[in-house]
Amino acid sequence: xxxxxxxxxxxxxxxxxxxxxxxxxxxxxxxxxxxxxxxxxxxxxxxxxxxxxxxxxxxxxxxxxxxxxxxxxxxxxxxxxxxxxxxxxxxxxxxxxxxxxxxxxxxxxxxxxxxxxxxxxxxxxxxxxxxxxxxxxxxxxxxxxxxxxxxxxxxxxxxxxxxxxxxxxxxxxxxxxxxxxxxxxxx
Amino acid sequence: xxxxxxxxxxxxxxxxxxxxxxxxxxxxxxxxxxxxxxxxxxxxxxxxxxxxxxxxxxxxxxxxxxxxxxxxxxxxxxxxxxxxxxxxxxxxxxxxxxxxxxxxxxxxxxxxxxxxxxxxxxxxxxxxxxxxxxxxxxxxxxxxxxxxxxxxxxxxxxxxxxxxxxxxxxxxxxxxxxxxxxxxxxx
DNA sequence: GGACGCATGTAATAGGTTACATGATTAC
DNA sequence: GTAATCATGTAACCTATTACATGCGTCC
Numbered sequence: 565x566x567x568x569x570x571x572x573x574x575x576x577x578x579x580x581x582x583x584x585x586x587x588x589x590x591x592x593x594x595x596x597x598x599x600x601x602x603x604x605x606x607x608x609x610x611x612x613x614x615x616x617x618x619x620x621x622x623x624x625x626x627x628x629x630x631x632x633x634x635x636x637x638x639x640x641x642x643x644x645x646x647x648x649x650x651x652x653x654x655x656x657x658x659x660x661x662x663x664x665x666x667x668x669x670x671x672x673x674x675x676x677x678x679x680x681x682x683x684x685x686x687x688x689x690x691x692x693x694x695x696x697x698x699x700x701x702x703x704x705x706x707x708x709x710x711x712x713x714x715x716x717x718x719x720x721x722x723x724x725x726x727x728x729x730x731x732x733x734x735x736x737x738x739x740x741x742x743x744x745x746x747x748x749x750x751x
Numbered sequence: 752x753x754x755x756x757x758x759x760x761x762x763x764x765x766x767x768x769x770x771x772x773x774x775x776x777x778x779x780x781x782x783x784x785x786x787x788x789x790x791x792x793x794x795x796x797x798x799x800x801x802x803x804x805x806x807x808x809x810x811x812x813x814x815x816x817x818x819x820x821x822x823x824x825x826x827x828x829x830x831x832x833x834x835x836x837x838x839x840x841x842x843x844x845x846x847x848x849x850x851x852x853x854x855x856x857x858x859x860x861x862x863x864x865x866x867x868x869x870x871x872x873x874x875x876x877x878x879x880x881x882x883x884x885x886x887x888x889x890x891x892x893x894x895x896x897x898x899x900x901x902x903x904x905x906x907x908x909x910x911x912x913x914x915x916x917x918x919x920x921x922x923x924x925x926x927x928x929x930x931x932x933x934x935x936x937x938x
Numbered sequence: 939g940g941a942c943g944c945a946t947g948t949a950a951t952a953g954g955t956t957a958c959a960t961g962a963t964t965a966c
Numbered sequence: 967g968t969a970a971t972c973a974t975g976t977a978a979c980c981t982a983t984t985a986c987a988t989g990c991g992t993c994c
Contacts (some may be wrong), residue, residue: 569953570850577857587973594846601853602846607954609975632962632973648860652869657876658850659781659789663757663842665912666788670764672908673835682839689844715937721859724933725852728926735918743911750902756981774945794982796947819945819990
């Protein structure tokens, strides 16, 4: 029995909610769920084959009119069990990596005005992300209100991760605004 | 001319402040500066050789009594220039990866009590990290007060990254406490 | 004698990104 | 025709982790 990696659990976590094609999975890991994991399609397709060989997912080819065929992947009972057990497995956090913070660590060597411009651009990027997350939040509060105190509901779990994403973006925007302001005043 | 990667800039960023051995660099990237980057010694030693071949750092062997010799690395003028230019180079953020968030995304499949226990453990870990960062903050406010409004000072840059680290840990602790509470009440 | 901290490296493997590759259909 | 979206894959390369490997000195 081969051990499955974090990407595998990311795919299983998405498939535990709904059957999806490799393309769909790549969309979610490239854009929508991007506040806690990410992957490109070139990593996803081979990983799906691996999960299938391990009996954790199965697929069915589905013909579509007006579009190419797709392979719809479904999680198996075995896959669901493995995923459920993984959630509470003891864990060591990976060191977090943030290239922008790393750049700021050396910002004292750069022109303050140039650095401030870069940071204002990032502030804008994170404001947009925050707005997008607030949009998700509004939809959740509108459609899933009843699930938000039910720990057994997938919608509750989505809500929980989104709350963290929202706080992260809020804090990041505030920090970027503060730092850009300091650098602008230093010119 | 070879292009240098993010790890290379992490090492240059540390060496721009003070000369350090490979061992020292590994300490900082494994523990102290860990709120924005990380690396193990097996990655650091080869990378230092690479930076040296590119003329960005130089080293000098220093004998010590009671301890093995060490190689003290120093950034060159060329290295400092490259680092300063990199800081304001246009950049695309890497998707962030947080395995704990990924687990929470599937928490609806797990026993709430077990999940809550894992989260309380993480809450404790982050509380400790927060306390450590507050200790750094106290030292900075005591010794570097005069530098904190000088954008050209390395101490200002350290302070700026630490502020982000503090906010990150505060937000994480609050979120973990909230989520663990919800899961405990669901038992 | 054994564990621990200092100090430096290499080798094997796993994980991830970028580029290559193909092909259908729809909208402009 | 040509760009965009849907859809699936492979190959080459780079990055990062884990394990292997060595050796001195101090403390218990």
